[in-house]
Amino acid sequence: MTTxxxxxxxxxxRTLRRLAAFGALALAAALPAHALRIxxxxxxxGVRSNQLTGYGLVVxxxxxxxxxxxxxxxxxxxxxxxxxxxxxxPPGTTxxxxxxxxxxxxxAQLPAFAxxxxxxxxxxxxxxxxxxxxxxxxxxxxxxGADGEIYALAQxxxxxxxxxxxAGGSKVQINHLSAGRVPDGAxxxxxxxxxxHDGDTINLGLNASDFQTARKVANAINGRLGxxxxxxxxxxxxxVRAPQEPGARVNFIAELEELQLPxxxxxxxxxxxxxxxxxxxxxxxxxxxxxxxxxxxxxxxxSTPVISQPAPLSQGQTVVAQKxxxxxxxxxxKVIEMPASPQLADxxxxxxxxxxxxxxxxxxxxxxxAAGALNAELEVI
Numbered sequence: 532m533t534t535x536x537x538x539x540x541x542x543x544x545r546t547l548r549r550l551a552a553f554g555a556l557a558l559a560a561a562l563p564a565h566a567l568r569i570x571x572x573x574x575x576x577g578v579r580s581n582q583l584t585g586y587g588l589v590v591x592x593x594x595x596x597x598x599x600x601x602x603x604x605x606x607x608x609x610x611x612x613x614x615x616x617x618x619x620x621p622p623g624t625t626x627x628x629x630x631x632x633x634x635x636x637x638x639a640q641l642p643a644f645a646x647x648x649x650x651x652x653x654x655x656x657x658x659x660x661x662x663x664x665x666x667x668x669x670x671x672x673x674x675x676g677a678d679g680e681i682y683a684l685a686q687x688x689x690x691x692x693x694x695x696x697x698a699g700g701s702k703v704q705i706n707h708l709s710a711g712r713v714p715d716g717a718x719x720x721x722x723x724x725x726x727x728h729d730g731d732t733i734n735l736g737l738n739a740s741d742f743q744t745a746r747k748v749a750n751a752i753n754g755r756l757g758x759x760x761x762x763x764x765x766x767x768x769x770x771v772r773a774p775q776e777p778g779a780r781v782n783f784i785a786e787l788e789e790l791q792l793p794x795x796x797x798x799x800x801x802x803x804x805x806x807x808x809x810x811x812x813x814x815x816x817x818x819x820x821x822x823x824x825x826x827x828x829x830x831x832x833x834s835t836p837v838i839s840q841p842a843p844l845s846q847g848q849t850v851v852a853q854k855x856x857x858x859x860x861x862x863x864x865k866v867i868e869m870p871a872s873p874q875l876a877d878x879x880x881x882x883x884x885x886x887x888x889x890x891x892x893x894x895x896x897x898x899x900x901a902a903g904a905l906n907a908e909l910e911v912i
Contacts, residue, residue: 569735569748570788573769576734577726581641583717587672588612589633589655589664589689595708596633597659603846605634605659612670633661637672637685639717646722649716653685658769663708672719685717728777733784735769741798742766751790799907801896808889810896812907818881819873821904823895869904 547694557589588608589596597605610620610627655669667689674683690713693706727733737744745763752771761771773783799815835854841847867885872878887895899905 536701545601555888567792569751569792572739572744572749572792573735573737573882575727575784576736576768578643580643581676581682581723583639583641583674583676585637585672585674585685586658587635587637587655587685589635589657589661589667589669590631591659591666591668592631592633592664593666594630595661595663595665596630597657597661597787599629601626601718602634602659605629608634611906612709633657633664633667634659635664635669637669637674639674639683639685641676641682641719641723643723643725645719649719649721651683651719653713653716655689655711655713657709661709663691664689664711665693665708671718676723680721682721682723683717683719685713687713687716689713728775729779730777731772732770733773733780734764735771737767737769739797740767743796743855744792745769747792751792752787755790801900801905801907801909803893803896803911805911808893810889810892811877812878814875816875816878816905816907818869818878819904819906820871820898821869821887821902822866823869823899824866 586608588605599606606629609627609632613619614618634657636658637653637655639651641651645651652679653669653674655664657664669686669689672685673681674685676682689711691706691708691709735748737748742763742765743851745766745768748769749761749763752769753759759772762767763769771787773780796815797813799817800813801816802811803809835856837852837854839850839852841849869881869884870877872881882892882895885892885895896905897909900907900909
């Protein structure tokens with residue numbers, strides 16, 4: 532018996548592809564959306580890093596250090612360092628010209644639970660008039676906290692991500708040469724106590740103040756661990772009862788941070804950077820119906836040199852003068868109707884119809900907010 536396979540036509544193949552695509556979209560819609568975890572919206576209060584800073588010297592520079600005639604502090608710091616090493620200059624000796632030395636400020640971040648012996652990265656920044664820190668070595672520099680105590684000791688070769696050259700009055704530079712980093716350049720000498728195991732409760736601090744999110748965090752914890760375990764104290768703090776044993780408390784916090792929250796919509800916000808003209812809108816921003824008219828004013832000033840040549844044998848002098856032309860141009864602004872935009876894509880599409888530059892949008896968004904048509908909080912940074 533012979534069997535024949537019927538090959539579908541091109542139209543049938545297109546239909547099958549459409550059905551497959553529709554099935555894939557339906558499956559994707561049926562799958563649950565990625566839910567936020569508690570660790571992504573909150574952190575345990577008291578578990579924080581600390582800022583360290585210190586004053587040090589970078590040596591071994593190729594003549595690109597501080598000019599000691601303008602930075603006497605460099606010479607004084609080097610003399611103090613030599614005194615600590617048991618070396619003192621004879622009285623009346625002219626201070627050396629230390630072109631290979633630069634005074635720097637050293638900063639670092641001491642992470643939570645850091646223990647003595649742990650290595651951390653440090654940043655080195657010139658505080659004088661050094662041209663470059665490339666190739667330099669940071670000598671032992673104590674790093675202090677806000678309480679004045681020494682928590683780390685920094686030393687090592689400075690890594691500068693840049694290059695530069697100059698000759699004959701010309702100069703070429705790539706990136707910034709007066710700052711660099713020392714990877715694993717500081718060793719922790721003292722730990723900072725963390726109040727993680729104090730009391731029978733822990734507090735979760737939300738990354739952003741929002742009463743709705745605080746309630747959802749408390750409900751998620753109570754739904755998983757039982758009623759009364761968590762209480763939302765305000766729009767930013769959730770208090771949770773936790774076991775007192777150190778091992779049990781760490782396991783409790785680890786499981787707590789993995790709890791998933793229902794769909795959380797952030798507060799509608801528009802962030803405006805007035806210096807760069809950047810504008811960022813989150814997904815909760817909506818726009819009400821309004822009408823906008825915006826015009827541009829351009830002022831152009833052009834100068835043309837005019838040469839006045841005297842007549843022959845008049846003993847006059849040639850005079851060069853400037854002729855300035857000023858032109859003021861104002862584009863007429865049309866009244867544009869902005870429809871209601873319930874989604875972020877609609878808001879972006881409506882703003883694009885204005886054809887305004889980001890700098891113009893700064894004023895337009897503020898005016899829309901003042902008119903009550905922008906359903907979002909404006910934050911200028």
